Amino acid sequence: MVPSPPRRRLVLAAVSLACVTAGVAIGAGTASAGTLSGTLYRDPDTAVARWVAANPGDSRTALISSRIASQPATRWLSNFNLSTVQSEVSTFVGAAAGAGQVPALTVYGIPNRDCGGASAGGAPDLTxxxxxxxxxxxxxxxxxxxxLLEPxxxxxxxxxSAGEITARDQALATATRTLKAAGAKVYLDGGHSAWNAAGEQARRLAAAGVADADGFYTNASNFQSTANETAFGRSVLSSLSGSGIAGKRQVIDTSRNGGAAGDWCGDDNTDRRIGRYPTLDTGDANIDAYLWIKPPGEADGCAFPAGSFQPALASSLATGSANPPATTPPATTPPATTPPVTTPPATTPPATTPPPATGSCAATYTTSSSWNGGFQGAVAVKAGSSAINGWSVSWPLASGQSISQVWGGTLSVSGSTVTVRNAAWNGSLQPGAAAEFGFIASGPAGASGLACSA
Known part of the structure; x- marks a missing residue:
C-alpha cells in the first residue's frame, strides 16, 4: 500500500469439509470465522521463487530460499483486467486445491486506490x-x-468526499457479499495499531459491511509488532461488538514485523525482519491467521519500483530472523502470476535530530515520498535534556500546499500556518527521546521553518 497512510453479503450455501492432507482437514466450501484449519498454499511461481531459481550461485540465495521463498505469501490481484481475472483466479485456486492447501488472495483494484499515490490505479469506476x-x-x-479485500x-x-466514502462503503459491502457467495472467507481493511483509533476503525468497518464479512486484517505491508496488532484487534472487536457486530476475527500481516517499527517505507531500512511464519494455527480464538500479505523482499515504491523483488531487501529481512528454516511443502501446478503492487501504510520513522537545549524540543522534516501533485512528509520531534509532557510543531505552508491527512498528531491550520500537536500516546518524552508524525499534502514537496515548542 503507498502513502498509507502513506502507507487498509449473500448467504453462503453449506459445503462439507473435504481435501484431507497430512491429517489436517481444510474447507472445500464455506467455513465460519475461526474454524478454518490446514496448510496455507505456497505459490511456486512467485517473484522470490523465480529469483532463487535463476540465481543458484548468489551468496544470498540459500538464506532467501530457506527463510522466505519456502513460505506462503498472498497472491495480489492488482492488475485490472476483466478478460483474464477469472482464469487467473481459477488457475491459482485450482492449484491450491490440487495441493490440498488453502490459498490467500489480496484483492486490490478499487477505484482511486491509494488516494492517487504511488500505487494508484484500479478499476475506472465502481460499476x-x-x-x-x-x-x-x-x-x-x-x-x-x-x-484480503482492498488494502x-x-x-x-x-x-x-463524504459521498465518495458512502459509495466506496457500498461497493465494499457488495464485493464482500459476492465473494462470500463464492465460498471465500473475506476480511476488510483494518489499518494498523499506529493509524486510526480502534473505535474509529470499527465505525468505518461497520459502514463498509464488516457484518457480512469474516472479519478484518491489520498491519498489511506494515511493521507494527504482533503484540501491538493483537491488542489493537481486540479493541476493534470490542467496539464492533458494542455496536451489535459480533463473531468477527482478525488476520495479522507478519511479513515484516519481526524487527523495528517506524516509517512505512522499508525499501532502504535495514532494521526490518520477517515476522512469524504464515499459519492458520494461531492459538488465539480472535485471530484467524497470521499471513504474509506483503511478500517479503518486494519493494514499497520508495527506493525501488513498488512490487518489484529486490534480493537485497529480502536478504536484509531474512538476516537475523528468529524463524527456523521453513517446512511448508511446495505446491505442484505453477499458476499464472501477477506481480503485486502494494501500498504500505505509514507509521513513524526513526528520529535523527541531535538533542536540543534543556527543556526544549527540536523538529526535523524529511520527504518520505513524492508524486505528481503531492507528497508525504515525516517530522521527527526530539526532547532536549529534560523531559517534556506535550509538544507542538508549527510551520508556514508554501504556495500551493495543503495538508489532507496527519497521523501521530493533531492538525490545526490558521491562515497559512500549520500546527501539529502530539497525539494522546506520544506527547510525553524522556530526555533525548523522540516521537514522530507524518502527513500527506498536495503541492510542492517540502516544509521549512519548523518551530517546536514543549
Whole structure:
C-alpha cells in the first residue's frame, strides 16, 4: 500500500469439509470465522521463487530460499483486467486445491486506490469494479479462499468526499457479499495499531459491511509488532461488538514485523525482519491467521519500483530472523502470476535530530515520498535534556500546499500556518527521546521553518 497512510453479503450455501492432507482437514466450501484449519498454499511461481531459481550461485540465495521463498505469501490481484481475472483466479485456486492447501488472495483494484499515490490505479469506476469482482468470484467456484479485500480502502479515505466514502462503503459491502457467495472467507481493511483509533476503525468497518464479512486484517505491508496488532484487534472487536457486530476475527500481516517499527517505507531500512511464519494455527480464538500479505523482499515504491523483488531487501529481512528454516511443502501446478503492487501504510520513522537545549524540543522534516501533485512528509520531534509532557510543531505552508491527512498528531491550520500537536500516546518524552508524525499534502514537496515548542 503507498502513502498509507502513506502507507487498509449473500448467504453462503453449506459445503462439507473435504481435501484431507497430512491429517489436517481444510474447507472445500464455506467455513465460519475461526474454524478454518490446514496448510496455507505456497505459490511456486512467485517473484522470490523465480529469483532463487535463476540465481543458484548468489551468496544470498540459500538464506532467501530457506527463510522466505519456502513460505506462503498472498497472491495480489492488482492488475485490472476483466478478460483474464477469472482464469487467473481459477488457475491459482485450482492449484491450491490440487495441493490440498488453502490459498490467500489480496484483492486490490478499487477505484482511486491509494488516494492517487504511488500505487494508484484500479478499476475506472465502481460499476466495472463490481464486474471485476464478479470474475474473481466465478474463478473461486466455491473453493474456500482467504481474501484480503482492498488494502487502505477503509483506513485511508482522506482523498474522498463524504459521498465518495458512502459509495466506496457500498461497493465494499457488495464485493464482500459476492465473494462470500463464492465460498471465500473475506476480511476488510483494518489499518494498523499506529493509524486510526480502534473505535474509529470499527465505525468505518461497520459502514463498509464488516457484518457480512469474516472479519478484518491489520498491519498489511506494515511493521507494527504482533503484540501491538493483537491488542489493537481486540479493541476493534470490542467496539464492533458494542455496536451489535459480533463473531468477527482478525488476520495479522507478519511479513515484516519481526524487527523495528517506524516509517512505512522499508525499501532502504535495514532494521526490518520477517515476522512469524504464515499459519492458520494461531492459538488465539480472535485471530484467524497470521499471513504474509506483503511478500517479503518486494519493494514499497520508495527506493525501488513498488512490487518489484529486490534480493537485497529480502536478504536484509531474512538476516537475523528468529524463524527456523521453513517446512511448508511446495505446491505442484505453477499458476499464472501477477506481480503485486502494494501500498504500505505509514507509521513513524526513526528520529535523527541531535538533542536540543534543556527543556526544549527540536523538529526535523524529511520527504518520505513524492508524486505528481503531492507528497508525504515525516517530522521527527526530539526532547532536549529534560523531559517534556506535550509538544507542538508549527510551520508556514508554501504556495500551493495543503495538508489532507496527519497521523501521530493533531492538525490545526490558521491562515497559512500549520500546527501539529502530539497525539494522546506520544506527547510525553524522556530526555533525548523522540516521537514522530507524518502527513500527506498536495503541492510542492517540502516544509521549512519548523518551530517546536514543549
Amino acid at each position: 466495472q469494479y463490481q464486474t471485476w469482482v464478479g470474475g474473481i468470484a466465478r474463478g473461486l467456484a466455491g473453493r474456500t479462499t482467504l481474501i 487502505d480502502s477503509i483506513a485511508l479515505q482522506t482523498c474522498l
